[in-house]
Amino acid sequence: MIRTLKAASALAFAAAFLASAAHAQTIKIGINEPLTGAFAASGTYVVNGAKIAADEINAKGGVLGKKIELVIEDNKSNPTEAAAVAEKLITRDKTPVLLGAWGSSLTLAVMPKLTEYETPMVVETSSASKITTSGNPYVFRISPPSFVEAAAFKTIVDKLSLKKVDFLVINNDWGRGTAEDFGKMMKEKGINIGLTETMDQNAQDMSAQLAKIKATDSETVIITAAVDQLTLIFKQAAALGFKKRIITTGGSQNPDQIIAQAGAAANDTLHLTTFLPWMPDKTPNPEATNYFISEWKKRGFDFAGCTESFRGYDGIRTIAAAIEKAGKAEPAAIKDALWTIDVKGLNGDIVFKKSGPAGSESGQSFPNVYLVEIADGKVVMKDL
Amino acid sequence: MDQLFQHLVNMLVLGGTYALLGIGLTLIFGIMNVVNFTHGILYTFGAYMMFIAVHQLGLNFFVALPVAIVAGWLLGAVIEIVLLRPLRGADIDTTMLVMIGAWIAMQSGALWIWGGVAKSVDTPFPDAPLVIGPVSVSWLRLFVLCAAALLIVLAYALINLTTLGKAMRATFQDADTAALMGVNVCLVYTSTFAIGSSLAAAAGALLGPVYVVFPQMGDLAAVKAFAIVILGGLGNITGAVIGGFILALAEELGAGYVSSGYRDAMGFLIIIAVLIFKPTGLFARAERVG
Numbered sequence: 001m002i003r004t005l006k007a008a009s010a011l012a013f014a015a016a017f018l019a020s021a022a023h024a025q026t027i028k029i030g031i032n033e034p035l036t037g038a039f040a041a042s043g044t045y046v047v048n049g050a051k052i053a054a055d056e057i058n059a060k061g062g063v064l065g066k067k068i069e070l071v072i073e074d075n076k077s078n079p080t081e082a083a084a085v086a087e088k089l090i091t092r093d094k095t096p097v098l099l100g101a102w103g104s105s106l107t108l109a110v111m112p113k114l115t116e117y118e119t120p121m122v123v124e125t126s127s128a129s130k131i132t133t134s135g136n137p138y139v140f141r142i143s144p145p146s147f148v149e150a151a152a153f154k155t156i157v158d159k160l161s162l163k164k165v166d167f168l169v170i171n172n173d174w175g176r177g178t179a180e181d182f183g184k185m186m187k188e189k190g191i192n193i194g195l196t197e198t199m200d201q202n203a204q205d206m207s208a209q210l211a212k213i214k215a216t217d218s219e220t221v222i223i224t225a226a227v228d229q230l231t232l233i234f235k236q237a238a239a240l241g242f243k244k245r246i247i248t249t250g251g252s253q254n255p256d257q258i259i260a261q262a263g264a265a266a267n268d269t270l271h272l273t274t275f276l277p278w279m280p281d282k283t284p285n286p287e288a289t290n291y292f293i294s295e296w297k298k299r300g301f302d303f304a305g306c307t308e309s310f311r312g313y314d315g316i317r318t319i320a321a322a323i324e325k326a327g328k329a330e331p332a333a334i335k336d337a338l339w340t341i342d343v344k345g346l347n348g349d350i351v352f353k354k355s356g357p358a359g360s361e362s363g364q365s366f367p368n369v370y371l372v373e374i375a376d377g378k379v380v381m382k383d384l
Numbered sequence: 385m386d387q388l389f390q391h392l393v394n395m396l397v398l399g400g401t402y403a404l405l406g407i408g409l410t411l412i413f414g415i416m417n418v419v420n421f422t423h424g425i426l427y428t429f430g431a432y433m434m435f436i437a438v439h440q441l442g443l444n445f446f447v448a449l450p451v452a453i454v455a456g457w458l459l460g461a462v463i464e465i466v467l468l469r470p471l472r473g474a475d476i477d478t479t480m481l482v483m484i485g486a487w488i489a490m491q492s493g494a495l496w497i498w499g500g501v502a503k504s505v506d507t508p509f510p511d512a513p514l515v516i517g518p519v520s521v522s523w524l525r526l527f528v529l530c531a532a533a534l535l536i537v538l539a540y541a542l543i544n545l546t547t548l549g550k551a552m553r554a555t556f557q558d559a560d561t562a563a564l565m566g567v568n569v570c571l572v573y574t575s576t577f578a579i580g581s582s583l584a585a586a587a588g589a590l591l592g593p594v595y596v597v598f599p600q601m602g603d604l605a606a607v608k609a610f611a612i613v614i615l616g617g618l619g620n621i622t623g624a625v626i627g628g629f630i631l632a633l634a635e636e637l638g639a640g641y642v643s644s645g646y647r648d649a650m651g652f653l654i655i656i657a658v659l660i661f662k663p664t665g666l667f668a669r670a671e672r673v674g
Contacts, residue, residue, distance in 0.1 A: 040501065
């Protein structure tokens with residue numbers, strides 16, 4: 001028995017060794033995304049977007065003469081798992097660079113691992129400000145932090161004539177960070193802040209929070225959550241006869257999915273998004289956007305996912321550009337190269353600027369932010 | 385004051401489904417003494433059956449509901465025959481491990497078949513809510529409350545008024561004696577597990593359309609079901625119903641007047657208190673002596 005076990009393990013070891021040798025001809029990129037759990041829908045979209053970019057790059061001959069290979073792992077929407085996945089990708093798969101980890105709490109959990117193994121990561125979705133202000137030099141973020149969203153929204157608030165707002169946010173780094181940054185900006189603008197209510201990321205019934213907000217004297221509520229929870233909120237708000245104006249933030253709203261699932265309850269809601277797949281001609285890079293959308297549709301994916309998947313697409317293109325520039329697929333070289341790239345992203349140029357304490361700055365790119373409205377079941381630019 | 389009425393209405397609607405979840409589990413956990421980790425996935429299964437019946441088979445909403453419940457009943461019977469029957473007489477830990485395995489396998493199966501993206505189920509109810517004074521409630525949720533109440537009454541009648549119910553109670557008091565009296569013990573075990581499962585599936589089929597349907601939807605529901613069963617006392621149907629409403633009340637008032645961030649913690653604070661001061665549950669059955 002013991003002998004067979006030994007033989008089997010030796011065989012398994014040999015197989016694993018051969019497999020890794022066979023893959024040495026590719027350049028690996030680690031992907032750390034939530035494919036199950038509360039953020040499964042969004043994480044899956046990002047991965048599908050990343051695959052489109054990888055296929056596009058490989059069809060053109062790859063990077064440094066080698067094909068890129070995505071090593072995709074599921075962080076289960078759980079920060080502990082996200083850190084474990086990062087460790088596995090770096091130590092076992094030897095990926096010299098990562099893409100991840102969707103949620104702010106997930107990304108924050110991964111960050112100490114990046115420092116420990118000196119491996120850079122491109123952050124594609126997370127928006128908590130502290131990701132790029134806490135002095136982690138291995139983080140390069142292409143999504144807008146909530147203070148950038150708040151700053152973009154600052155130019156709009158006068159036209160919306162906000163007087164008093166409440167917040168309903170997901171109870172994690174993303175939601176609480178948004179409430180803080182938006183609250184600060186609004187106070188500067190002389191807008192009153194009422195309640196700040198939170199909800200668990202797994203919660204399905206927000207009626208109690210909505211009933212509480214319904215009873216206040218504010219006219220607007222700012223909501224931060226991912227698409228699945230937003231759909232529930234709109235349905236439950238409609239059931240409560242909720243009349244306040246709803247504005248969502250965070251760029252993970254997938255307005256089309258909201259329209260499909262919440263129906264009329266989604267009408268007249270406003271959404272701060274970071275991509276405009278509905279009007280490719282208004283994006284900074286129409287040609288690339290059209291290519292991406294047509295490829296997305298060709299693969300039979302749901303159009304609703306575009307607002308999320310473009311991040312994976314841009315993330316992989318950013319990483320590929322850095323590897324090309326570095327001239328070798330090694331963590332330190334890729335990290336240095338990330339500072340020098342200029343990629344035409346689907347939502348503006350991806351150029352990293354220094355953010356955070358001097359000496360250990362993180363990279364932050366500044367994409368565009370748009371305000372769209374759902375009107376009669378369609379997504380339109382909000383006329384201001 | 386208006387807000388309080390709204391919270392109380394929300395509590396009624398939520399409590400009805402909690403009660404349904406609780407009685408399904410109290411039958412299996414409380415009476416059969418099986419720590420049923422598949423309860424949550426049966427809830428999820430009921431919701432997916434509802435989705436399939438309405439969207440893929442094109443059935444009417446009200447026809448789809450019994451279809452989903454029967455599907456849950458069948459799946460429960462299969463689980464009992466395949467997994468639990470060979471383990472009869474095994475200790476509680478072994479059974480628990482098998483049920484944890486079944487839960488993980490079934491949840492991954494759901495993810496594999498239907499994917500991680502949430503699905504929503506169309507209903508024939510109007511979008512506009514029913515408004516009475518300051519209180520507003522959706523027609524769908526009112527229907528869910530009525531359907532839950534009906535199912536609770538049916539389950540109660542089944543256990544207390546029918547021969548099967550009498551056989552169930554006899555079997556779980558003393559299986560050997562019941563067998564000597566001519567009760568088909570095997571059938572009783574399967575029926576009990578199937579009935580408990582069908583109630584979980586019913587809760588999922590009713591709540592799937594209210595919320596959205598996704599593979600992990602049952603996890604939180606299962607935790608709450610265990611909480612309700614502990615609160616109401618093991619095996620106590622009336623206790624599970626009242627426990628369901630108490631949990632809903634604690635969550636609504638906790639979120640409304642204390643802190644919404646601790647909404648899901650409120651129920652568990654009550655359970656800790658119950659376990660400290662009245663460990664057999666608020667409505668424990670009188671224990672049989674000897």
